[in-house]
Amino acid sequence: MNAVEIEIAISDLAMQSFDALEFPYEFLRAFGNKETTIKKLKSGSSNKSDVGGVLQRNNIHILVSEPGKVDESLKALHDSPATAKNKVKFILATDGDSFQAEAIDSGETVACDYAKFPDHFSFFLQLAGISTVKQIRDNAFDIRATSRLNRLYVELLKDNPEWGTADQRHEMNHFMARLIFCFFAEDTDIFLGTDLFTATIEQMSARDSSNTHEVISEMFRAMNTKLADRDGSGLRSWANNFPYVNGGLFSGSTDVPRFSKIARSYLLHIGNLDWTQINPDIFGSMIQAVADDEERGELGMHYTSVPNILKVLNPLFLDDLRKKLEEAGDNPRKLLNLRKRIARIRVFDPACGSGNFLVIAYKQMREIEHTINERRGEPGRKSDIPLTNFRGIELRDFSAEIARLALIIAEYQCDVLYRGQREALLEFLPLNAENWITCGNALRLDWLSICPPTGTGVKTIADDLFETPLDQAEIDFDNEGGETYICGNPPYIGTREQDKQHKLDMKAMFDGRINSWKAMDYVSGWLFKAAEYGRFGQVATAFVTTNSICQGQQVPLIWPELFRLGIKIDFAHLSFKWSNLAANNAGVTVIIIGLSNSNNQGCRIYSIGKQGELEVKYVDCINPYLIPGRYDSLTAVKASPFGLSNMVKGNYPVDGGNLILSRSEKDEICSRSQCADQLIRPFVGSNESISGTPRFCLWIDESNYELAKSIPDVRARIESVREMRLSSKKVATNKSAERPYRFDEIRQSGNENQIIVLPVHSSENREYLPVSIESGSTIIYGSAFALFDAPLWNMALIASRIHLVWIGTVCGKLETRYRYSNTMGWNTFPVPKLTEKNKEDLTRCAEDILLARERHFPATIADLYKPDAMPDDLRAAHERNDEVLERIYIGRRFRNDTERLEKLFEMYSKMTAGKKGA
């Protein structure tokens, strides 16, 4: 269960009449406990309570008390030996009237009326195993509001199906945005009178809900009518209490969907929440799921955490503003200039979703401006930062509506915080009519027209600006457009995940410009749009993107062309897992890249340290692999120009598992027909080579096909392969159904003597790549690369530290795991010309590694290469191998990986330069 589902379950529980016997179990159910767990507790078999309550080990101890004795019950729970013994996290006592609970570790307590306990649901979230407790607890309101709005949304669509059609979706979304605004406004005195909106609905609409839509519509009409125009507008007197709001929010149709009784009660229920607690940054990203059919299942889970957003905004420009603030000290003139600079900064998120990057940026800038105003002795001064400087593009209609609303709310909240409620109210209404969030496809829109950099003759605003006479500086500022910062988290869609429309977007951008654009991630469109935009002003960009655009295949496609546009990588945040509110948080691995056309010196590489702290490395420049240095991006090649043996991918069965046998399957077949033995070979892919589990395969060709057909078990399997291949969508696979007894793609003769095997994917935690040797009779699976009958010194290279570093840098990755590639990693691997002596030495090294492994038989590669548990003799053999190999490169060991990469890229560049010359 996710946080939203829990909130719903708890709210439901609190609304039911209190059942003293069932309450503990219902409570546990609400937190997602399974029926079997509840059953065990009920039967007493797992209930450890010693005070007559319900105790779930490691979780909670609940006691339903006599009426009026909740204090005593909580104390009994607290003092209970069972509570301590069973490592209980929470104790809870209630009599159905009042409710008390305590978190044992923190000592935090909750005491409230029973009916109100859902307000504290986040207090207990640990019970559901939700790890990001802090984030949720801080945003409990947003989750509750989201879940309630979602229920209303679904209910309304049920009663008004036509509002869910493509034609009217926009109206529906707009309606929801209006509602949210009204809830916020009635709780923040923007509407005069307590709960004016909700109360008016409650009073003016019939209990049977029949005219709810008319009442709401009339209020909307009021909010779209200027006070001056109200005479003669025929507004009902109760609607006349509402102010003129508009700003686009209440213009257009004031149609309202019809409300069922349930929908009406949901609506009133939502109105009773305390909307002053809304976090526009968090709320927006949650609520966008309300209107999104696809996302509804994972409601509230697409939360972009504030720390992650700051990972983008801080290095992009906020750090610099704060530095300038610090440098300005109390100097009024410097502070004034900084304020003027801030007022001209535009923040542009071309994939803004519900606007959380914009909202956070706005709030941070307001905070800095506030400090300036305080230091200048102007506290409470009206802000110079126009909301119109925060622009966005968003594809989804509802998100675009919410983004705009979120910014409006953020502005109001900042005004309250820095200027006081009175001032904030005075200037809030009517809303500004300009729309700064464009709903559309960012890759098809002209960014310059959506966020025009005013004044193109922009000079760099240098530090010494602050030293020039005041009036001079002011003139300069007036003539300049100021800075634009592009930021956001645009969608990543891998080449195979893109649908037709995505491909068309990509084609429109890249066809005729980048040859293999089809292999690029969809997100690269944003990078190019930003790079082009950056030519028209003082612009810097930072996006969260999938890490794959800085790895392997995509690097030579994307980056040379970006560099040609004058782009440079100012900063980068290395791979980290994107996290959201989901309980099991698989997510995706991302990087952050900061780009600009400027010549700013000093680049920064951020990463997350071992303790989870932010680490920064200052370097001269950053290359597309996100390592320091000006290295080329390299392209795949078919064969090694350095004289390495040919490395090929293993064989692909494309058999639906029918040609593959476990040991027991093999034994079974062989026991039924002995001659099947001749058709079966050991089968080794990456998993088998690393973990040592044996597998086998049917290896049949024309010469023994007749034999194969005569064995019923084998015959049946061949028939299954035929069917499986015929049912494939791929034409080539259909064709290979003609020979179903063979692997689909065969890369080895089956008559080899010795095979060097190397898994395609392997853990990044090992110190060396898990290369191994298999006997010639083995069939290699496509999940591994193979060198057939190659000299053993090849293995010495693969097993070296320097090779691992190269692979980790230039190849693709699976999340953060190594993903080996023959064309990008092996064939490009620069090796000095090896003498016969070198090859002999390296062969010896490889043999020593194999011997060391042999001594630990039957330990597998997985056992032997555990990060902290490598046997000493094996480690020593690898050390010797590295020593011998690195001496061949530079006559000594390398000092570190940076030095290794420098040498390798230098050799690679020389090699490619030589080729071009020839």
Added chain:
DNA sequence: AATCCGACATAAC
């Protein structure tokens, strides 16, 4: 004909 990828997939602990 062969490669490289996955807002991943899933077995193992």
Added chain:
DNA sequence: GTTATGTCGGATT
């Protein structure tokens, strides 16, 4: 239910 670590098929070149 975290944690660890690699499937599998096919679009693309």
